[in-house]
Amino acid sequence: MILIAMGVSGCGKTTIGEMLAERLGCGFADADSFHSQANKDKMHKGIPLTDDDRWPWLKAIRASIEEKQAAGSTEVYxxxxxxxVYRDILRNGNQDVTFVYLKGTPELLKERIKTRKGHFFDPALLQSQLDTLEPPGADEAIEADIALTPEEIVSKVLSEVKDR
Structure with a gap:
């Protein structure tokens, strides 16, 4: 099983992803680690990434997913x-890939980004991400409100994964 915690910056992807991995007793990978240095530099400077910047990044993540699946491993990203289209690349038609959409209000997301330390994402890029976001439907992802506590989100997700 592959779970992908998704959403815009500040929604808690890493926190929720790490907690899911811990509860499932599996590995965790942050997709940011698959970005090229050029992409990281652009984001740090407040320059939005283009699709051309993202294609190699998405393909690298998909390759990692395929490795985990071939090994029969559960992994959280x-x-x-x-x-x-990005989710389609990551899923590649595979029903064993489940997205967890971490949804929050712009105000809550902005507050979280302002208080975050040691991250290369320029807070000014949040609006660009919100404009780019194509929220997944219920057929595509488990949705969780980030106003819930991380523990509540993880419990909700694990309950819904079990029901799928």
Whole structure:
């Protein structure tokens, strides 16, 4: 099983992803680690990434997913996966890939980004991500409100994964 915690910056992808991995006793990978240095530099400077910047990144994540699946491993990823086409690349038609959409209000997201330390994402890019976001439907992802506590989100997700 592959779970992908998704959403815009500040929604808690890493926190929720790490907690899910801990509860499932599996590995965790942050999609940010798959970005090229050039992509990281652009984001740090407040320059939005283009699809051309994202294609190699998405393909690298998909390759990692395929490795985990070939090994029969469960893995949790944290990845923005803002557009359906990005999710389609990551899923690649595989029903064993489940997205967890971490949804929050712009105000809550802005507050979280302002208080975050040691991250290369320029807070000014949040609006760009919100504009790019194509929210997944119920057929595509488990949705969780980030106003809930992380523990509540993880419990909700694990309950819904079991029901799928």
């Amino acid at each position: 944290a990845c923005s996966a803002l557009k359906r």
